[in-house]
Each structure stands twice: as structure tokens, then as C-alpha cells.
Amino acid sequence: MYSFPPFRCVETRVPIAKQRVNKGDMNHMITAPSCYQSTTMTSAAPACPAPAAENDASLLDPSTFVPPTPLPAPAVTIEFCDRCRWLHRATWVSTELLLTFPSPALKAVTVLPLNADDSAGRFRVWLNVENGPAQLVWDRKLEGGFPELKVLKQRIRDLIQPGKSLGHSDTKA
Numbered sequence: 001m002y003s004f005p006p007f008r009c010v011e012t013r014v015p016i017a018k019q020r021v022n023k024g025d026m027n028h029m030i031t032a033p034s035c036y037q038s039t040t041m042t043s044a045a046p047a048c049p050a051p052a053a054e055n056d057a058s059l060l061d062p063s064t065f066v067p068p069t070p071l072p073a074p075a076v077t078i079e080f081c082d083r084c085r086w087l088h089r090a091t092w093v094s095t096e097l098l099l100t101f102p103s104p105a106l107k108a109v110t111v112l113p114l115n116a117d118d119s120a121g122r123f124r125v126w127l128n129v130e131n132g133p134a135q136l137v138w139d140r141k142l143e144g145g146f147p148e149l150k151v152l153k154q155r156i157r158d159l160i161q162p163g164k165s166l167g168h169s170d171t172k173a
Contacts, residue, residue, distance in 0.1 A: 073130040074160045075108035076137075081122045082113035089146065093125070100153050100169075105161050125152060127159055135159065 071077075076097055080086040094109040114122060123140035125147065137155050138147045150169040157164050 071110065071128055072107040073128050074106055075110065075128045076106060076156065077110045077112055077126040077128065077134070079112045079114055079119070079122055079124040079126070081120055082115045084121060086123055087111075087113065089123070093147070093149065093152065096149055097153070097156065100166065101156065101160065101164075105164075106156075125156075127156060129159065 076094070078090045078094055080090045090111045090113075094111055097106060098109055121141065123138075123146060124136065125138040126134045127137050128134045137159075138152055140146055150166075153166055153169050157166060
């Protein structure tokens with residue numbers, strides 16, 4: 001086991017970037033934690049987590065890496081055409097789905113950019129459920145446009161949590 005010098009957390013004052021609290025006054029400061037290496041440790045400051053050992057060969061040996069298991073179910077995969085510049089739409093949809101269906105209801109969302117001729121104009125949302133094949137929830141070409149988030153949330157809810165209330169998004173589409 002390697003020994004590291006202790007780390008100490010202190011509060012430092014940094015300027016607020018381009019934010020004016022009073023007209024003409026740019027001297028306002030915010031307090032932010034900062035960690036630095038210290039040879040002495042006081043009980044007044046909590047210890048920051050020590051960094052991983054950079055010279056520990058087992059941590060940097062690719063043969064010891066464990067790949068992630070297949071996506072846990074239920075999980076959503078969003079396929080989109082990268083050439084159409086739909087990354088922002090795909091990440092927005094993924095964020096909304098994770099906020100609406102926090103784990104364990106929805107365990108993963110994968111954003112999958114595609115850049116082939118056969119995937120031109122594609123925007124598909126798939127739902128992977130346990131003990132079954134992935135289900136197509138939305139296809140932009142079949143549905144005639146992008147999903148309205150309310151409708152997409154309702155479709156996914158009906159498959160993974162039929163009794164869940166979606167609040168203002170729960171009215172019939």
C-alpha cells in the first residue's frame with residue numbers, strides 16, 4: 001500500500017465571472033472549496049479523497065480492466081443521424097427521460113450517433129426491457145417528425161411503469 005501526503009480542503013475566494021450584483025460593482029466574491037497537498041493536517045479541515053496511485057501497475061494495466069456488462073434493463077437507446085446535427089436533441093431527450101424515470105425505473109440511456117448512408121435522417125428511440133427484444137418507441141420517419149416529449153414519456157411509462165403519474169404530461173395525447 002502506498003502512502004500519500006495528506007490533502008487539506010480550504011475555502012478560497014474567487015470572483016464571480018461576469019455577474020453584477022450592484023451596478024458597476026465587480027468585486028463580489030464567491031467561496032469555493034480548494035484542495036492542496038499539505039505536510040500538516042489539522043482537525044479543522046476535512047480531508048479530501050487521496051488520488052489513485054499513478055505508479056500502481058495494476059491500475060494502468062489494460063488486461064485487468066473489466067468491461068461493462070450489457071445494458072441493464074430497462075434501458076433506452078437513442079439512435080440519431082450525426083450528419084443531421086441532432087446531437088443536442090438526442091441529449092436533451094436523454095436528460096428528460098432520466099429526470100422523469102430515475103433509477104431503478106430506467107437504468108441507462110445510450111445516445112448512439114450514426115454516420116452511414118443507410119442511417120441518414122434517422123432519429124429512433126428504443127426501449128430494452130428484461131427478457132425480451134428491444135421495442136421501437138419512436139421513429140422519426142414513421143411518425144412523421146420528432147417526438148413530442150410528452151408523448152414519448154407516456155409511451156415509455158406505459159411500458160416500464162404503467163401506474164406512474166407524469167403530472168402535467170399525463171393528459172391524453
